Amino acid sequence: MDISERIEQSKTRIFKAVFPNTVNHYDTLFGGTALSLMDEVAFITATRFSRKRMVTVSTDSIDFNHPIPAGKIIELVGSIVKVGNKSVKVQVDIFVEDMYSDHREKAICGAFTFVALDEHKNPVPVL
Amino acid sequence: MDISERIEQSKTRIFKAVFPNTVNHYDTLFGGTALSLMDEVAFITATRFSRKRMVTVSTDSIDFNHPIPAGKIIELVGSIVKVGNKSVKVQVDIFVEDMYSDHREKAICGAFTFVALDEHKNPVPVL
Amino acid sequence: MDISERIEQSKTRIFKAVFPNTVNHYDTLFGGTALSLMDEVAFITATRFSRKRMVTVSTDSIDFNHPIPAGKIIELVGSIVKVGNKSVKVQVDIFVEDMYSDHREKAICGAFTFVALDEHKNPVPVL
Amino acid sequence: MDISERIEQSKTRIFKAVFPNTVNHYDTLFGGTALSLMDEVAFITATRFSRKRMVTVSTDSIDFNHPIPAGKIIELVGSIVKVGNKSVKVQVDIFVEDMYSDHREKAICGAFTFVALDEHKNPVPVL
Amino acid sequence: MDISERIEQSKTRIFKAVFPNTVNHYDTLFGGTALSLMDEVAFITATRFSRKRMVTVSTDSIDFNHPIPAGKIIELVGSIVKVGNKSVKVQVDIFVEDMYSDHREKAICGAFTFVALDEHKNPVPVL
Amino acid sequence: MDISERIEQSKTRIFKAVFPNTVNHYDTLFGGTALSLMDEVAFITATRFSRKRMVTVSTDSIDFNHPIPAGKIIELVGSIVKVGNKSVKVQVDIFVEDMYSDHREKAICGAFTFVALDEHKNPVPVL
Numbered sequence: 001m002d003i004s005e006r007i008e009q010s011k012t013r014i015f016k017a018v019f020p021n022t023v024n025h026y027d028t029l030f031g032g033t034a035l036s037l038m039d040e041v042a043f044i045t046a047t048r049f050s051r052k053r054m055v056t057v058s059t060d061s062i063d064f065n066h067p068i069p070a071g072k073i074i075e076l077v078g079s080i081v082k083v084g085n086k087s088v089k090v091q092v093d094i095f096v097e098d099m100y101s102d103h104r105e106k107a108i109c110g111a112f113t114f115v116a117l118d119e120h121k122n123p124v125p126v127l
Numbered sequence: 128m129d130i131s132e133r134i135e136q137s138k139t140r141i142f143k144a145v146f147p148n149t150v151n152h153y154d155t156l157f158g159g160t161a162l163s164l165m166d167e168v169a170f171i172t173a174t175r176f177s178r179k180r181m182v183t184v185s186t187d188s189i190d191f192n193h194p195i196p197a198g199k200i201i202e203l204v205g206s207i208v209k210v211g212n213k214s215v216k217v218q219v220d221i222f223v224e225d226m227y228s229d230h231r232e233k234a235i236c237g238a239f240t241f242v243a244l245d246e247h248k249n250p251v252p253v254l
Numbered sequence: 255m256d257i258s259e260r261i262e263q264s265k266t267r268i269f270k271a272v273f274p275n276t277v278n279h280y281d282t283l284f285g286g287t288a289l290s291l292m293d294e295v296a297f298i299t300a301t302r303f304s305r306k307r308m309v310t311v312s313t314d315s316i317d318f319n320h321p322i323p324a325g326k327i328i329e330l331v332g333s334i335v336k337v338g339n340k341s342v343k344v345q346v347d348i349f350v351e352d353m354y355s356d357h358r359e360k361a362i363c364g365a366f367t368f369v370a371l372d373e374h375k376n377p378v379p380v381l
Numbered sequence: 382m383d384i385s386e387r388i389e390q391s392k393t394r395i396f397k398a399v400f401p402n403t404v405n406h407y408d409t410l411f412g413g414t415a416l417s418l419m420d421e422v423a424f425i426t427a428t429r430f431s432r433k434r435m436v437t438v439s440t441d442s443i444d445f446n447h448p449i450p451a452g453k454i455i456e457l458v459g460s461i462v463k464v465g466n467k468s469v470k471v472q473v474d475i476f477v478e479d480m481y482s483d484h485r486e487k488a489i490c491g492a493f494t495f496v497a498l499d500e501h502k503n504p505v506p507v508l
Numbered sequence: 509m510d511i512s513e514r515i516e517q518s519k520t521r522i523f524k525a526v527f528p529n530t531v532n533h534y535d536t537l538f539g540g541t542a543l544s545l546m547d548e549v550a551f552i553t554a555t556r557f558s559r560k561r562m563v564t565v566s567t568d569s570i571d572f573n574h575p576i577p578a579g580k581i582i583e584l585v586g587s588i589v590k591v592g593n594k595s596v597k598v599q600v601d602i603f604v605e606d607m608y609s610d611h612r613e614k615a616i617c618g619a620f621t622f623v624a625l626d627e628h629k630n631p632v633p634v635l
Numbered sequence: 636m637d638i639s640e641r642i643e644q645s646k647t648r649i650f651k652a653v654f655p656n657t658v659n660h661y662d663t664l665f666g667g668t669a670l671s672l673m674d675e676v677a678f679i680t681a682t683r684f685s686r687k688r689m690v691t692v693s694t695d696s697i698d699f700n701h702p703i704p705a706g707k708i709i710e711l712v713g714s715i716v717k718v719g720n721k722s723v724k725v726q727v728d729i730f731v732e733d734m735y736s737d738h739r740e741k742a743i744c745g746a747f748t749f750v751a752l753d754e755h756k757n758p759v760p761v762l
Binding site for chain 4: 266267268269270271294295297298301302305306307327351352353354355356
């Protein structure tokens with residue numbers, strides 16, 4: 001596979017129903033739950049792209065455009081947007097969907113940077 | 128949208144890393160965790176297909192073909208496979224992927240049946 | 255102990271209060287939570303019966319007869335119902351009890367099949 | 382039912398497998414997990430005895446006789462041991478069982494006191 | 509550091525927002541969640557005081573003075589209150605704070621006793 | 636209280652033991668768990684400062700300086716670092732402490748921005 005194929009096949013999705021165990025006392029998705037899922041989808045995307053041992057080194061600014069009420073469905077999508085020699089950047093978007101209509105819009109987005117490490121925890125090329 | 132388009136667009140995916148909080152003492156994915164995720168992906172698939180209030184009524188036989196070790200990635204895929212008047216059947220497959228190679232195979236599969244209810248909990252057509 | 259004594263002593267019970275962290279947005283027990291508990295009680299029943307390393311291989315059809323509202327108590331009961339040479343079948347029933355009356359009824363039922371494995375993951379007799 | 386029958390029928394059991402998501406870094410059951418399960422079984426026992434709205438007011442001393450390693454099965458048993466006018470005391474014992482032998486012993490025990498409240502949160506007789 | 513300095517620097521705090529995943533069906537903090545957090549803060553306090561391998565051996569009576577509603581903030585504070593040769597006692601207080609006023613009061617308190625163990629699980633001096 | 640007093644008294648701390656249910660398959664704290672705790676401590680800090688209804692709008696870049704192994708203790712500290720008219724910025728630092736020595740260092744840091752909303756979800760002054 002060439003890099004553009006690897007980028008395409010590493011695109012990673014997580015759907016989730018916003019149930020009461022994921023919300024704050026305003027009955028909207030707790031920001032920490034969103035961030036935890038974003039890190040998980042970003043980690044899986046980076047790993048499926050490089051097939052190396054990937055570790056989060058930083059996030060860019062993450063924007064919470066609007067709150068996500070209980071009783072919605074969310075989809076997280078992770079995509080490789082930058083491939084460096086020893087690091088990759090993964091863009092994560094969270095879309096919110098109504099349950100009872102086809103309405104869907106982007107609610108949260110951010111980017112996560114990962115490096116590849118060997119067994120001795122030394123940086124290695126991502127590909 | 129016609130039915131085949133609704134079926135296509137309702138296909139629902141959940142990726143997950145098999146971390147220690149999801150495994151049993153054999154260090155393989157706890158069956159209960161797998162079943163819980165299968166029900167969640169099936170519920171979201173059924174809801175995104177019908178855009179009605181969907182409730183699980185039964186599962187068919189579910190097959191655990193082989194155990195899923197810690198440190199793997201899994202992908203659950205939910206697809207509508209049968210549309211009745213007042214119920215739909217959702218097939219759920221769990222694929223297991225190595226982290227450090229492109230190897231991937233099906234590990235668990237089963238089907239879940241949902242009915243659509245109105246606000247008074249009476250059955251209504253799914254579409 | 256003979257087999258009927260082993261069956262009797264391996265009967266396994268889990269009570270649980272249906273608190274908000276176990277429900278969906280309809281305020282009823284999330285099906286995935288029920289399935290996860292059913293697999294746990296079945297695994298414990300099978301293990302306490304055979305005292306071997308037991309692994310889930312399949313479920314039969316599981317029936318959700320009616321939804322279980324928040325604020326109820328449930329009891330899961332696991333019982334050995336079939337003993338083969340290299341597998342056992344465990345029936346799991348979930349009963350729902352009112353908190354403030356003695357009313358109780360069966361809500362969900364299903365059966366789980368387990369095989370016994372040795373340390374090298376080869377099938378061995380369950381007893 | 383008279384009181385001794387209510388005591389008998391309110392006896393409440395929770396079995397649990399000691400999986401990695403319940404242990405501390407010594408690979409033994411985290412004390413907090415044990416206490417959380419003890420409170421849940423005590424609450425259910427008190428509620429099933431009185432069928433009133435029960436609230437924990439205190440615990441007696443709780444004794445952790447020996448640590449419970451990962452890969453064991455535990456059973457919590459809650460029993461009414463004292464019935465006052467406006468409170469009940471529930472004894473909770475945790476037994477630990479080997480998976481691969483019939484060995485079983487008591488590991489943790491303690492007692493929880495509950496009062497019954499009406500809808501306005503005023504104390505009422507437990508029976 | 510002398511003992512009074514160790515006591516001072518080992519004081520340990522955990523703040524937590526009372527979100528829906530921590531409450532019972534009365535919409536107040538589940539007693540088991542409170543006990544689990546109390547054990548965690550006590551364990552960390554004892555460990556930071558002695559820098560040895562600490563194990564819970566018992567609790568004193570724990571008092572739940574009043575229920576803690578959803579939508580509050582709690583602070584747990586762990587403090588060493590007694591230093592024996594081979595054990596320490598940690599007092600844990602839970603304070604409840606309004607979100608939208610400066611009102612704050614003590615809601616739950618109790619004490620936990622820990623012993624220090626060496627690698628072979630034999631008791632050793634705590635300091 | 637003036638602003639510098641409010642900043643001082645709103646400083647918020649969460650200690651946590653890095654147990655197996657918080658780690659990834661490299662046996663280090665899962666980045667998502669860290670981010671979830673950071674958002675919680677930031678939310679509590681912002682709320683305790685303004686005593687208004689606070690909502691996360693964005694994070695700045697978050698830096699993961701080095702991985703946090705299982706069996707460590709972490710402390711999160713949230714501090715108000717910027718007070719605007721309708722927003723506040725909260726700095727969150729995660730320190731990692733050995734269990735069995737007094738060694739302690741900063742491992743992760745980032746900043747979270749919150750706005751204050753009234754009951755109709757319109758922006759209001761934070762103080």
